[in-house]
Amino acid sequence: MDNVNLPDERGHFGKYGGLFVAETLMHALDQLNQAYEQYKDDADFLAEYAYELQHFVGRPSPVYHAKRWSTQLGGAQIWLKREDLNHTGAHKINNCIGQMLLARRMGKTRIIAETGAGMHGVATATVAARYGLECIVYMGAEDVRRQAANVHRMKLLGATVVPVESGSKTLKDALNEAMRDWVANIDNTFYIIGTVAGPHPYPSMVRNFQQVIGQECLVQMPEHAGRQPDYVVACVGGGSNAMGIFYPYIPHAEVQLHGVEAAGEGLDTPRNAASINAGQVGVLHGNRTYVMQDADGQVQETHSVSAGLDYPGVGPEHAWLNDSGRAQYKAIDDQEALKAFHDCCRLEGILPALESSHALAYAAKLAPTLAQDKIILVCLSGRGDKDVHTVAEYSQIQL
Numbered sequence: 427m428d429n430v431n432l433p434d435e436r437g438h439f440g441k442y443g444g445l446f447v448a449e450t451l452m453h454a455l456d457q458l459n460q461a462y463e464q465y466k467d468d469a470d471f472l473a474e475y476a477y478e479l480q481h482f483v484g485r486p487s488p489v490y491h492a493k494r495w496s497t498q499l500g501g502a503q504i505w506l507k508r509e510d511l512n513h514t515g516a517h518k519i520n521n522c523i524g525q526m527l528l529a530r531r532m533g534k535t536r537i538i539a540e541t542g543a544g545m546h547g548v549a550t551a552t553v554a555a556r557y558g559l560e561c562i563v564y565m566g567a568e569d570v571r572r573q574a575a576n577v578h579r580m581k582l583l584g585a586t587v588v589p590v591e592s593g594s595k596t597l598k599d600a601l602n603e604a605m606r607d608w609v610a611n612i613d614n615t616f617y618i619i620g621t622v623a624g625p626h627p628y629p630s631m632v633r634n635f636q637q638v639i640g641q642e643c644l645v646q647m648p649e650h651a652g653r654q655p656d657y658v659v660a661c662v663g664g665g666s667n668a669m670g671i672f673y674p675y676i677p678h679a680e681v682q683l684h685g686v687e688a689a690g691e692g693l694d695t696p697r698n699a700a701s702i703n704a705g706q707v708g709v710l711h712g713n714r715t716y717v718m719q720d721a722d723g724q725v726q727e728t729h730s731v732s733a734g735l736d737y738p739g740v741g742p743e744h745a746w747l748n749d750s751g752r753a754q755y756k757a758i759d760d761q762e763a764l765k766a767f768h769d770c771c772r773l774e775g776i777l778p779a780l781e782s783s784h785a786l787a788y789a790a791k792l793a794p795t796l797a798q799d800k801i802i803l804v805c806l807s808g809r810g811d812k813d814v815h816t817v818a819e820y821s822q823i824q825l
């Protein structure tokens with residue numbers, strides 16, 4: 427299927443993706459493109475990446491049959507890909523290791539990143555400490571407040587956290603600020619983007635560093651479940667954990683791919699972050715994709731109970747997979763995600779991230795509509811320790 431051969435050399439996934447940036451960033455992106463093309467199939471580079479994933483991250487992460495939850499739901503069997511068990515607690519580190527190894531080969535000494543929930547910031551600060559490079563993380567002031575524990579973690583790892591006070595003080599503003607820094611410090615700075623968004627080559631580069639998730643599943647599911655799943659489900663913020671698990675399954679036409687966006691307080695309200703379900707085609711952060719915008723094309727403020735899904739765009743490859751019909755994009759609201767969070771805690775002994783809880787909630791809705799011999803594989807993208815205070819607030823629990 428030609429889906430897997432995208433993007434083209436200009437970074438296009440059909441009409442999506444591309445490279446829409448100011449002249450001042452073109453030099454940096456050309457340099458990055460050349461370096462990535464040089465090293466992406468290089469045997470030494472790939473061997474070092476594989477070594478780090480195994481010995482520093484702890485891969486492969488297991489697939490796990492959520493038996494009690496599946497039994498209670500009375501339908502399909504739910505399996506979890508345990509990205510929550512990675513070092514630093516989410517899938518983000520897979521990509522950070524890859525980009526860090528590239529930065530080192532390019533001779534860069536300074537690392538910058540944007541972060542929403544703080545998981546990408548923690549993963550970036552971790553690899554920067556691991557290799558002894560300076561690290562600056564831009565984070566919306568609102569997210570600094572919501573995700574205080576991750577701010578402390580980044581500081582302990584030696585990173586500088588810069589609160590961003592512009593706009594909605596969330597992820598999109600942090601990304602803008604990081605791009606500004608990059609323009610000013612191109613010579614010594616590498617910008618590690620945390621998801622499959624941004625200008626070419628980031629969407630395909632990040633997807634390639636995350637596809638290890640799906641590649642492991644292709645081997646593990648026949649081994650442990652007896653066959654490949656009928657459905658693969660993942661939450662979609664920018665879309666990197668979803669692309670990571672979807673991509674190797676694209677040629678397996680019998681496997682349905684379902685992405686889950688954040689419906690926030692509802693798709694019929696402005697308070698959601700479901701770019702494919704509720705947005706229109708536009709340009710955001712250097713690529714063409716679905717964007718939450720008003721009638722004038724101004725980027726709209728988004729809302730989700732989970733900071734990591736609170737982003738007004740989506741990776742361009744998801745826009746393409748949606749339009750081509752290879753993947754479907756659903757939405758789960760705050761309350762449904764919170765219920766799935768509690769169910770997963772109590773029935774499986776796993777505290778999931780609120781982001782991942784959107785995928786779990788959708789799987790828990792889908793499972794009872796299917797026969798008991800069907801299999802749903804969910805990407806459990808991260809652990810929920812960072813979210814206990816948010817959950818307590820929303821669920822009115824005294825901690």
Ligand SMILES: *Cc1c(COP(=O)(O)O)cnc(C)c1O
Nearest residue numbers: 545621663664665666667781808
């Ligand atoms: C950042 C994050 C997400 C959302 O990012 P994607 O690029 O859409 O994967 C989802 N889950 C967790 C645990 C995260 O940290």
